[in-house]
Amino acid sequence: MGQLTQLDFDYTAKHKPNQLIYGSGQTAVITGWTVKQSVAKYLHSNEYAVIGQLYSPTRGINLLIRNLLLNPHVHYLVILNATKEDQNAGACQCLGDFFRHGVEEGVSNTGRKSWVICSPISGYIDIDIDIKSIEKLRHSIEIQDAKSIPDAVEKVKYYAQKETLPPWGTPVEFPITTIESSVLPGTRYGHRIEGKTIAETWVKIIHRIKTTGTIRPTSHDGKWQELINLMAVVTDEPDDFYFPEPNYLPINRSFLQEYISQVLDDATNQEGVKYTYGQRLRSWFGKDQIEQVIEKLAKDIDSARAVMSLWDVSQDDNDSPPCLNHIWVRIVDNELSLTATFRSNDMFSAWPANAMGLRALQKYIYNSLVKKTHHPLKMGTLITISQSAHIYDDCFENVTNVISSQYTKITQRKDYFDPAGSFIITIQDGSIVVEHTTPGSGEVVNCYCGKSAHKLSQQIFADCPGLQVSHALYLGVELQKAEMALLMKEQFIYEQDKPVRRLGVGSRE
Numbered sequence: 001m002g003q004l005t006q007l008d009f010d011y012t013a014k015h016k017p018n019q020l021i022y023g024s025g026q027t028a029v030i031t032g033w034t035v036k037q038s039v040a041k042y043l044h045s046n047e048y049a050v051i052g053q054l055y056s057p058t059r060g061i062n063l064l065i066r067n068l069l070l071n072p073h074v075h076y077l078v079i080l081n082a083t084k085e086d087q088n089a090g091a092c093q094c095l096g097d098f099f100r101h102g103v104e105e106g107v108s109n110t111g112r113k114s115w116v117i118c119s120p121i122s123g124y125i126d127i128d129i130d131i132k133s134i135e136k137l138r139h140s141i142e143i144q145d146a147k148s149i150p151d152a153v154e155k156v157k158y159y160a161q162k163e164t165l166p167p168w169g170t171p172v173e174f175p176i177t178t179i180e181s182s183v184l185p186g187t188r189y190g191h192r193i194e195g196k197t198i199a200e201t202w203v204k205i206i207h208r209i210k211t212t213g214t215i216r217p218t219s220h221d222g223k224w225q226e227l228i229n230l231m232a233v234v235t236d237e238p239d240d241f242y243f244p245e246p247n248y249l250p251i252n253r254s255f256l257q258e259y260i261s262q263v264l265d266d267a268t269n270q271e272g273v274k275y276t277y278g279q280r281l282r283s284w285f286g287k288d289q290i291e292q293v294i295e296k297l298a299k300d301i302d303s304a305r306a307v308m309s310l311w312d313v314s315q316d317d318n319d320s321p322p323c324l325n326h327i328w329v330r331i332v333d334n335e336l337s338l339t340a341t342f343r344s345n346d347m348f349s350a351w352p353a354n355a356m357g358l359r360a361l362q363k364y365i366y367n368s369l370v371k372k373t374h375h376p377l378k379m380g381t382l383i384t385i386s387q388s389a390h391i392y393d394d395c396f397e398n399v400t401n402v403i404s405s406q407y408t409k410i411t412q413r414k415d416y417f418d419p420a421g422s423f424i425i426t427i428q429d430g431s432i433v434v435e436h437t438t439p440g441s442g443e444v445v446n447c448y449c450g451k452s453a454h455k456l457s458q459q460i461f462a463d464c465p466g467l468q469v470s471h472a473l474y475l476g477v478e479l480q481k482a483e484m485a486l487l488m489k490e491q492f493i494y495e496q497d498k499p500v501r502r503l504g505v506g507s508r509e
């Protein structure tokens with residue numbers, strides 16, 4: 001073999017190729033949640049093979065391993081595990097554990113047969129990857145953990161000074177199974193989804209996106225399924241948050257505790273960390289916007305100006321601008337609601353944490369106002385508006401599993417409350433009479449009379465286009481039953497919510 005120069009090496013990435021910074025050296029650098037450029041800027045491109053971020057142990061490590069198997073010239077791996085987000089996500093720790101302790105055969109959290117990484121953090125590698133190749137990779141790459149950007153830079157430079165080594169094997173590639181989605185027709189723009197808890201609302205959201213969202217390329221690698229302007233309305237999230245048993249959400253209570261602090265508390269600038277929502281809200285614009293909103297509402301409980309803004313027009317055309325952009329707090333009938341707008345929202349992996357973080361902010365504002373004012377306030381609804389509401393294709397399998405195990409249960413829960421009111425249907429003097437009543441007290445607000453179920457349905461729809469779909473379907477069925485009974489003249493009796501029955505059967509007539 002002739003003299004090797006570092007320029008001999010080109011890194012080939014089959015997975016997430018547009019997310020990486022490429023060099024010609026022999027060290028791969030994983031930066032976790034720290035932006036990759038903040039390490040790259042201190043290095044020469046011949047000092048590293050590739051630099052990339054790793055967010056998730058369950059999704060990211062598998063793709064990284066596949067890429068490393070294609071690049072046997074990589075002999076060293078520097079893993080930066082520096083921030084709170086890294087510790088929270090656990091991906092960097094899990095990656096280190098993969099090299100330290102290996103894998104064993106098992107099943108993933110979605111029930112799929114996988115190589116499970118021997119780590120306290122759940123991380124998986126596709127079973128299609130040959131175990132011999134995994135073991136060869138583990139024993140061929142030397143790893144180093146770094147606790148800060150300078151530490152990582154120093155370790156990369158140390159390896160770069162070493163003598164160039166020949167590749168430890170030949171590149172290998174393994175098949176990858178992709179899940180295709182079948183999509184039903186539906187509205188692209190503007191969806192309203194309501195639930196009592198964040199968990200329940202989440203299942204309905206991912207079902208809606210998965211069944212009717214448009215599949216299109218993301219501006220990153222891969223595809224996502226997307227609806228535009230999805231409004232989620234959560235009416236009754238309890239103070240201590242509802243976590244289902246067993247927990248099918250992508251977060252747990254200890255993660256949430258950390259996350260809430262990222263939303264509520266100020267943070268100082270840290271190199272490589274783009275922003276935290278707490279920092280944007282507490283100090284970024286030279287004002288504490290959360291306290292400003294509390295002051296404003298304390299002075300004027302009817303104010304419609306309680307706004308917090310997170311978008312910084314002077315610099316947010318950069319690589320990673322905040323996804324949460326606008327928060328608005330409103331008190332109506334003593335109910336304190338909070339509405340948050342996201343320009344872009346990963347509805348499967350991020351929305352539950354986003355929603356719970358915002359609920360904690362809503363509760364904080366509520367508690368402060370209860371202390372400061374004498375209004376008999378109640379915690380109201382939490383509303384999120386997600387402009388690009390999407391699910392990444394690498395989550396489709398998990399999404400399908402959650403939908404098949406949870407969605408039917410949730411939609412079968414009987415809840416007859418429709419804020420648009422109720423309809424009482426009777427037959428009087430040879431006509432169908434429909435009284436529209438208020439939802440709570442049952443006062444009659446409108447009355448329809450006719451003989452045709454179809455015409456009555458059309459009138460009701462024209463007057464009340466906001467009826468809940470299940471309610472409207474129910475009314476259609478009831479009206480048709482009433483029309484049938486009417487057509488049969490005296491022989492049949494119509495009573496709402498009961499089967500149409502023949503005169504004299506099951507009654508004393």
Ligand SMILES: O=c1ccn([C@H]2C[C@H](O)[C@@H](COP(=O)(O)O)O2)c(=O)[nH]1
Binds near residue numbers: 219321351354
């Ligand atoms: O609080 C957050 C932060 C990020 N994201 C997701 C939305 C996108 O999937 C991705 C950001 O990508 P860009 O829109 O910035 O390209 O992260 C969220 O859903 N919530």
